[in-house]
Amino acid sequence: MxxxxxxxxxxxxxxxxxxxxxxxxxxxxxxxxxxxxxxxxxxxxxxxxxxxxxxxxxxxxxxxxxxxxxxxxxxxxxxxxxxxMDIIGRIIPHLKDISQQTSLTTLLAIWSHDGPVIAHIWNANYGINIGAQIGAKLPLLSSSGKIFAAFMNETEAREWELRELSKLTEVKRKTFIAEREEIEKNKFTYAVEPLIEHISSFSVPLLDFEKNLLGALTIVGFTPLIPTNADDEISQYVIRQANKVSASFGHRP
Missing domain, CATH: 1.10.10.10 (Winged helix-like DNA-binding domain superfamily/Winged helix DNA-binding domain)
Structure with missing residues (x-):
């Protein structure tokens, strides 16, 4: 048997x-x-x-x-x-930490079917009006919008970019196209008062292990308080935090 x-x-x-x-x-x-x-x-x-x-x-x-x-x-x-994977849930603690360390508002922008939208906001100053709320679509010339145009290559993103470019003057189109190469190189971009007067922002990309764009980490505040380049102390701190988030999704610079 x-x-x-x-x-x-x-x-x-x-x-x-x-x-x-x-x-x-x-x-x-x-x-x-x-x-x-x-x-x-x-x-x-x-x-x-x-x-x-x-x-x-x-x-x-x-x-x-x-x-x-x-x-x-x-x-x-x-x-x-x-x-x-709960992308937003993983990033929220970093938004809070950055906001507390910089005393500036932080937000996460992610891709929707027809453009980037605000997925989460952590307000450092609840009296500040950043000109948008969770779920709001962001234009191409916002700092978040520039990040998506520079790092997202899907067909939907290219179509969105073309639609957005068609709304701009020829001068603004040329300026943005010239700026995009620097954004890709530095992984940093700045926007002067893109949505509301006196409020500016800068953004850095969040990437996964295949270098796909997960979202844009954006810092918002009164224009004089927002760094205009990647070498600023605040910019460097935010870039380090963004690198930590990207590393948690397998990204290796």
Whole structure:
């Protein structure tokens, strides 16, 4: 009589997969205590798994919130992590930190089907009117709009850019086309009062492991307070924060 035994699995590997599954099912960043409650693992054993998964890039640990989420390595594997990645949720803590450090308003712009829109705003000064709200579409000559024109190559983005260019004078079109090369080179752009008088902004790109544009990180404030170049101390601080965000999505400069 033949004994058909099921093959033995690797228990430690299965435990690691179970931890990843918890993040897929929850669809949000989790603290280690959350993971412990959901998996039933001991604290000491769970720490080893979280450390290993984070070191390998399968999980990402947000140093500000001390919470974990699916990491860039899973994006590279092309599995379900991409569909469950909370881009806005991951970036919000950085918006808050930048706003607190600079005393300026920060916002995240992402792509919609027909142009960039504001996805989140962190106000440093609740009395300031930046000329737009969450969900507002942004024009080409806003600093966020310039970032999308410079770094997004999808057909929709090119069509949007052409429509926006058609609204401009010939002088403004030529000025922007000449400026775009510098934006691509420096990964920085500045806009003087694009939406409302006395309020200006600068933006930097957020990129993933394939150098695709995730969004534009934009700093807004009264015109005299906004840096006009990438060498300014505030600009450099924001660029470093943007690089951290991009690195969490697998981007390597």
């Amino acid at each position: 033949t004994n058909n035994k099921s093959p033995q699995g690797i228990q430690s590997l299965q435990l690691g997969i179970n931890i990843i599954d918890v993040f897929l099912e929850q669809g949000r960043p989790l603290k280690s205590s959350d993971v412990q409650e959901l998996t039933g693992m001991t604290k000491s054993n769970l720490y080893k798994y979280l450390y290993t998964l984070t070191q390998s890039g399968i999980l990402y640990r947000d140093p500000v919130q001390n919470a974990y989420s699916l990491g860039s390595r899973l994006i590279e594997y092309g599995n379900a992590a991409l569909g469950n």
